[in-house]
Amino acid sequence: MARSRILVVDDERMIRWSIQQALSRDGHSVSTVETGEEALAQATDEMPDLVFLDITLPGIDGIEVLRRLKALDPSSTVVMVTATDDLKTAVEAMRIGAYDYVSKPFDLDRLRVIAQNALDRHELRQEVEFHRKESVKRYGFHRIIGPSGKLKEVVEIARKVARSEAATVMLQGESGTGKDLIAQAIHYESARATRPFIPINCTALPEELLESELMGHEKGAFTDAKTAKKGLFEVADGGTVFLDEIGDMKPGLQAKLLRFIENKTFRRVGGHRDIQVDVRIIAATNKNLEDLVKSGAFREDLYFRLNVIPIRIPPLRERPEDILPLMDHFLSEFSREFKRPVFELDPEARSGMAAYSWPGNVRELKNLIERTLILGMEGSFASLGPSGTNLSDHSKEITPGEKEHRTNHLAGSGERDPVAGLSAGGFSGAGPAFQLPASGVILEKVEEDFIRQALEATQGNQTRAAEKLGLTRDALRYRMKKFGMI
Ligand SMILES: Nc1ncnc2c1ncn2[C@@H]1O[C@H](COP(=O)(O)OP(=O)(O)OP(=O)(O)O)[C@@H](O)[C@H]1O
Ligand SMILES: [Mg+2]
Missing domain, CATH: 1.10.8.60 (Helicase, Ruva Protein; domain 3)
Structure with missing residues (x-):
């Protein structure tokens, strides 16, 4: 593994020296500075993998330096170094985005463990960020081609939805108009992008199977249920479930989906406990849902719940x-x-x-x-x-x-x-x-x-x-x- 670059910011020479000694021995490349100004100058050139940052510094204080480091790069990893009586400030630092803090005087072995954990997490974050960027390249809005005002309007709404917290989205459009494409782009350009995107076709499975697929089942819920199984709503926690061909969902399951959207909770098949998850639902159909509501095939209340943000993709x-x-x-x-x-x-x-x-x-x-x-x-x-x-x-x-x-x-x-x-x-x-x-x-x-x-x-x-x-x-x-x- 490449040597990690660590920056120590402290006005006390002894502290700088002891941290540098301890972490260099672990194979890291450690540089030290005395002031926040110097730290920011270094970070602007190249952000270190990890910063140990003293809170009380002679010029701009540690909290302000932390803010500016986070502004430079939100994924920067910073551990605060505090005086024992300064717990309140340490807590504030965590709120701003510090990874952890150590109080003076500190035990060097503990410091090394903290450094290693912080570096591990930093690396993981870099990887996640890399994958997120790759997904955007593969699935992002830039893939949606079409200069027409009508399509641009669709993409603009979809972009807003992606950025928002909106929990449900409804895509209506004829077959082949790009509903899958837009659903993927919404997910992969949203804050949910590092969590799963799970498409499921409501036509493909019989009602009971679809229910257990979405909501999971407890052990013994039916003959084949030899062990309990998580459903896709649980697997997708924090992410997006794409319910394709929603118009084909049977009334029994429609009722359960409605309950889920209203309360964010559901029960596994054969289960008695409410499970709470946070998923965005993107529903899609190439049918006219209003007609299905009129004919009684689709619940009106579910239709209204799903249709909070309707996106209609016009045919070519x-x-x-x-x-x-x-x-x-x-x-x-x-x-x-x-x-x-x-x-x-x-x-x-x-x-x-x-x-x-x-x-x-x-x-x-x-x-x-x-x-x-x-x-x-x-x-x-x-x-x-x-x-x-x-x-x-x-x-x-x-x-x-x-x-x-x-x-x-x-x-x-x-x-x-x-x-x-x-x-x-x-x-x-x-x-x-x-x-x-x-x-x-x-x-x-x-x-x-x-x-x-x-x-x-x-x-x-x-x-x-x-x-x-x-x-x-x-x-x-x-x-x-x-x-x-x-
Ligand atoms: N605006 C677009 N720019 C580029 N490719 C597009 C666009 N719209 C659709 N496509 C492509 O056309 C194909 C069909 O799109 P998609 O699968 O998203 O349609 P759909 O609306 O989900 O259709 P269905 O209702 O049959 O599921 C895909 O290969 C998709 O990548
Ligand atoms: Mg589709």
């Missing part, structure tokens, strides 16, 4: 200014990931993208770009070529499935296929993969039929079915939802 078609910036963002992101040169799209392709309605929202746009780059990379799909590139060479390699998929992409919308714009005429020369019957077809039906067939052929394996259809699993699930299959 309501903020078309975001389409091209998002597209450029994903193009460069995936190009980097797949180690390909970044492509420029020709103006015609761009206007096709901008005019499309994106029923699957940002997810659909992202998947389209990813798919196009992947398939283009394999040479089996007209790639997102730089404008003017002749891509028709690839067209003969296109399989009927891909062609069908491309047709299907348009099915629901009746609009111009943005993929056709992307591929810049890549199909010219290839004959029709499927012959349109003279009587015509209902494209939606064709799409639905193919999805059913792909699922049958793969025994319901969505990943493999998606592969068969040239879709990502998300894109398949989106379509399955659209056709009411899930």
